[in-house]
Amino acid sequence: MSFAPDITELLARARADLRMGVPVVLTGEGNAALILAAETVDAARLAALREMGGKPVLAITARRAETLKARAYDGDLARVLLPSDAGLAWIEALADPADDLRVPMKGPLATAREGSAALHRVALQLTKTARLLPACLVLDLAQGARFAREHDLTLLPAEPAQKTMAAGSELHPVVAARLPMAASEAGRLHVFRPEDGAEEHYAIEIGRPDRNAPVLARLHSACFTGDVLGSLKCDCGPQLHAALGQMGAEGAGVLLYLNQEGRGIGLANKMRAYSLQDQGFDTVEANHRLGFEDDERDFRIGASILKQMGFASVRLLTNNPRKIEMMESHGIAVAERVPLKVGETAFNRAYLATKAAKSGHLL
Numbered sequence: 001m002s003f004a005p006d007i008t009e010l011l012a013r014a015r016a017d018l019r020m021g022v023p024v025v026l027t028g029e030g031n032a033a034l035i036l037a038a039e040t041v042d043a044a045r046l047a048a049l050r051e052m053g054g055k056p057v058l059a060i061t062a063r064r065a066e067t068l069k070a071r072a073y074d075g076d077l078a079r080v081l082l083p084s085d086a087g088l089a090w091i092e093a094l095a096d097p098a099d100d101l102r103v104p105m106k107g108p109l110a111t112a113r114e115g116s117a118a119l120h121r122v123a124l125q126l127t128k129t130a131r132l133l134p135a136c137l138v139l140d141l142a143q144g145a146r147f148a149r150e151h152d153l154t155l156l157p158a159e160p161a162q163k164t165m166a167a168g169s170e171l172h173p174v175v176a177a178r179l180p181m182a183a184s185e186a187g188r189l190h191v192f193r194p195e196d197g198a199e200e201h202y203a204i205e206i207g208r209p210d211r212n213a214p215v216l217a218r219l220h221s222a223c224f225t226g227d228v229l230g231s232l233k234c235d236c237g238p239q240l241h242a243a244l245g246q247m248g249a250e251g252a253g254v255l256l257y258l259n260q261e262g263r264g265i266g267l268a269n270k271m272r273a274y275s276l277q278d279q280g281f282d283t284v285e286a287n288h289r290l291g292f293e294d295d296e297r298d299f300r301i302g303a304s305i306l307k308q309m310g311f312a313s314v315r316l317l318t319n320n321p322r323k324i325e326m327m328e329s330h331g332i333a334v335a336e337r338v339p340l341k342v343g344e345t346a347f348n349r350a351y352l353a354t355k356a357a358k359s360g361h362l363l
């Protein structure tokens with residue numbers, strides 16, 4: 001019997017470390033690297049990294065590299081060589097596009113083309129799942145395990161970590177209780193918890209939907225600004241309430257409230273995206289400039305929760321064809337798409353048009 005953390009738990013620990021600015025040691029086949037999230041590294045740790053010698057690089061995604069005009073020899077990522085005088089400000093300027101327009105020339109940036117980028121790829125995936133900017137300082141280590149032991153750092157085997165992240169985490173029901181709501185007095189809130197220490201997700205069941213027929217369902221991604229604050233920049237709040245209202249009126253339905261804020265990039269990054277939108281970029285361009293894909297959500301979560309609740313088929317309230325595809329490919333039949341068009345304002349008209357033009361949303 002062992003109390004040692006398994007790979008999922010090590011991943012959770014590594015994410016927490018990176019969020020606090022603590023380095024993590026990644027090990028591969030015969031190689032190892034010290035990694036630090038660009039967003040959280042501080043002056044003392046940067047100085048310590050410098051003292052180690054070697055050739056640290058800043059790994060960024062190909063999306064970010066494109067904006068910075070840096071050559072991405074590794075396909076989906078680039079390894080930018082750290083100039084000897086590069087300090088925290090240089091790292092921040094590369095990782096965070098906030099001042100791109102004010103300081104457009106950040107280079108010339110030299111990028112590595114020799115050697116493997118496998119550990120860098122895992123490092124970037126880790127920062128994404130930690131909801132940080134996808135940019136990481138990476139320094140090759142000769143003795144990864146020993147270094148981790150000496151400095152009391154989390155030691156993470158890269159390949160199992162990557163497989164575990166790709167597989168997604170299992171979710172387990174924690175509790176369910178009655179919740180009378182304005183939309184329906186017959187509400188019930190279920191909480192689901194992933195094994196990997198990430199955000200919990202919720203299912204709001206209305207009435208007692210028949211498990212043998214397609215259920216009226218909505219997969220709602222958390223939007224603190226829209227759902228709670230009534231932001232006019234998106235249509236999330238009105239969609240949330242319209243979906244609950246329709247389920248209440250029909251007497252049955254299930255709304256999944258998935259804590260995938262900002263299409264899976266987290267609220268801090270979404271606010272960075274909003275700030276770029278104020279500079280004139282649209283919702284998709286803003287994500288790309290930050291180094292993210294348009295949509296970083298894991299749609300398997302919704303399918304997994306529906307299955308656990310006993311649903312196999314849905315009438316899906318959505319305008320997003322990707323949600324339909326993802327449901328179908330993860331074992332939930334979409335018997336019908338129910339359009340959900342509410343809440344258009346002068347502030348979100350361009351946002352909705354961009355989603356239709358670039359993300360395939362149905363008008």
Ligand SMILES: Nc1nc2c(ncn2[C@@H]2O[C@H](COP(=O)(O)OP(=O)(O)OP(=O)(O)O)[C@@H](O)[C@H]2O)c(=O)[nH]1
Pocket residue numbers: 219220221222223224234236239260261262263264265270273274283287317318319320323355361
């Ligand atoms: N990154 C980013 N996320 C945004 C922006 N505006 C809204 N969001 C997020 O987008 C998500 C909207 O999710 P959903 O309501 O599921 O919308 P959808 O994928 O357009 O699909 P349907 O509403 O079902 O048609 C929420 O997580 C919001 O926080 C933005 O400008 N940038």
Ligand SMILES: [Zn+2]
Pocket residue numbers: 223225226227234235236237
């Ligand atoms: Zn929103």
